[in-house]
Amino acid sequence: MTPNASALLDRLAAIVGPTGLVTGEELRGRPASWTRPAEPCAALALVRPRDTAETGAVLTACAEAGAAIVPRGGATGLVDGILSAPDQITLSTERMTAIESLDPLSMTMVAGSGVTIEAVQNAAREAGLFFPLDLGARGSATVGGTISTNAGGLRVLRYGMMREMVLGLEAVLADGTVVSSMRPLIKNNTGLDLKQLFLGTEGTLGIVTRAVLRLRPEPAGYATALVACPGVDDGARVLRAAQSAFQGRVSSFEGLWPDFYRLMTKPGRATPPLGPDYPFYAIIEVECVAEETDRFLDLLDRLMGEGTVLDAALASSEEQRQGMWRIRDRVENMNADGIVRAFDVSVPLDRMDGYVRGALARMAAIPDCRVVVYGHIGDNNLHWNTTDLDGPGNAAIDAAIYEPLADLNGSVSAEHGIGLEKRGKLGLSRSAEEIATMRLVKRALDPDNRLNPGKIF
Ligand SMILES: Cc1cc2nc3c(=O)[nH]c(=O)nc-3n(C[C@H](O)[C@H](O)[C@H](O)COP(=O)(O)OP(=O)(O)OC[C@H]3O[C@@H](n4cnc5c(N)ncnc54)[C@H](O)[C@@H]3O)c2cc1C
Known part of the structure; x- marks a missing residue:
């Protein structure tokens, strides 16, 4: 270790206390990320500030030492956004886990960035309220991580992405400046909405330390069905009909292709x-409430009569509902079958059928390629999972999935972000002018490129 690095670690330990700094064997014992469980965390050190003030002091110290910082939440991100180099400092939010307050009247919660989404959901439920963001990684994914990736998940159709659930936040810039916009206001048109700088920007513009979250009334109940249709276009018709019949109260619409x-x-x-x-x-x-279930059945009957639905099963108990969701949620089944490469793209709904057919046909011609496709199709979001073939096989799979997107007005990342993994694909979804403008913002806020360098761009 260089004398400069050693002096920086001493300074960081003085800020966060001896247990706040993780180095050496203890650090190598931590996995690099959820997708790289066998790789050790490569950072020089992992620093664990307890609050915004300590985060500010850590960033100031790193700025003065010229060290780069990689923010880390629950480490469940899927695009290598938290990977660090051996000379970089990883900043973990794992000690910022306080739910500071919950106001049931204004339906808001103030939470530290290290609070897990499951803890937010539970606290809201205990107060008779509801936090709509939901994703398979809920037990580990954090408030800060889901803000920084603008996470989507299972209820975007009705409640939007994380962006819609954040009223205010506090963030620390690369030079240690604290920008606090913790107002619990739905309306606040007073110039630039600064919190948007940190939503979906993957820790490249600032480190989020706290947030004001918007809660909702708890839904009175659910009607859940599995339907079989002649194709995805018919699925889109089912969604449209249900949105009309239930005044926009469809909270999830998950497409599953037969494989x-x-x-x-x-x-x-x-x-x-x-x-x-x-x-x-x-x-x-x-x-919906239980009394509306008959209306749901009538709708399915009508759609079956029209041929839009070929068959349908309605969950008649919570156990059956959970059973249906297990078909969608158990992603570990794909890993068990060796279908391990995950893709997350967006396509306009009216172009989805042709896109899926075309990509499947291209992949059918790749030797040993197995593929499944599913997704939050009500939000235009498709997930592909494929075998890992190495080299040219994977390149051919990538081309089949990504190449058509630009012409379809699609996106190379629907909800997971860009990170390191999709840097080379950004130009397929964003114009040169858009990317240049992103770089301008990055340079203005982090001129020395110290916050999560190399991610997105
Ligand atoms: C089983 C599983 C299911 C998933 N399902 C979904 C899904 O349905 N929808 C979806 O959108 N995603 C999904 N994901 C991806 C992942 O859960 C989300 O991206 C989540 O938002 C990451 O949160 P995290 O706390 O784990 O962040 P991390 O993985 O630790 O970090 C993610 C990014 O945010 C940055 N970051 C983290 N904390 C901060 C902070 N406080 N300030 C600034 N930057 C920060 C990191 O540097 C990194 O770039 C899933 C992942 C898994 C493993």
Whole structure:
């Protein structure tokens, strides 16, 4: 270790206390990320400030020492956004886990950036309220991480992405300046909405330390069905009809193509409510009271009469509802079957059928390529999972999935972000002028490129 590095670590330990700095073997014992469980965290040190003031002091110290900082929340991000180099400092929010306050009247919560989404959901529920963001990684993903990736998940259709759930936040800039915009206001048109700088920018413009979250009334109940349709376009018609019938209260609409459905309902996995040979399946969930279930059944009957739905199963208990969600949620089943490369893209709904057919046809010609496709199709979001073929095979898969997107007005990242993994793909979704403007903002806030360098650009 150089004398400068050693002096920086001494200074950081003085700021956060001896237990706030993790180095050496203890640090190497931590995995690099959720997607790289066997790789050790490569940073010079992991620093764990307890609050905004300590975060500010850490960033000032790093700025003066010329050290780069990589923010880290629950480490569940899927695009290598928290990978660090051996000379960089990882800043973990794991000690900023206080839920500072919850106001049931204005339906707001103030939470530290290290609070997990599950803890936010539970605290809201205990107060008779509801925090709508939900994702498979809820037990580890944090407030700061989901803000920084503008996470989406299972209820975007009704409640929007994380951006819609943040009223205010506090962030620390690269030079240690604290920008506090912790107002619990829905309306606040007083110039630039600075919190947007930190939403979805993957820790490249500042470190989020606290946030004011917007809570919602708890839904009175759900009606959940699995439907089989002739194709994704019919699925879109089902969604449209349900939105009209229930005044926009469809909270999830998850598309499942047959290979995905069959993989998830193999013996020993989720129980299949419908046969395995339909061309397209969707889980549809509507927020409604029990008395409205008949209306949901009538809707499904009508759609079956029209041929838009071929078959349908309605969950008649919470256990059956959870069983349906297990078909969608158990992503570990794909890993168990060796279908391990995950893709997250967006395509306009009216172009989705042609896009999926075209990409599947291209991948069918790649030797040993296995692929499944599913996603939050009500939000235009498709997830592909494929085998890992190394070298040219993977390049051909990438081309089949990414190349058509630019012409379709799609996106190379629907909800996971860019990180390191998709840097080379950014130009497929954003124009040269857009990327140049992003770089201008980055240079203005972090002229020495010290905050999460190399991520996004
Ligand atoms: C099983 C599973 C299911 C998932 N499902 C979904 C899904 O449905 N929808 C979805 O959108 N994502 C999903 N994800 C991806 C992931 O959970 C989200 O990206 C989540 O927002 C990451 O939160 P985190 O706390 O783990 O952040 P990390 O992985 O630790 O970090 C993510 C990025 O944010 C930055 N960052 C973290 N904390 C801060 C902070 N306080 N200030 C500034 N920058 C920060 C990091 O540098 C990194 O660039 C899933 C992941 C898994 C493993």
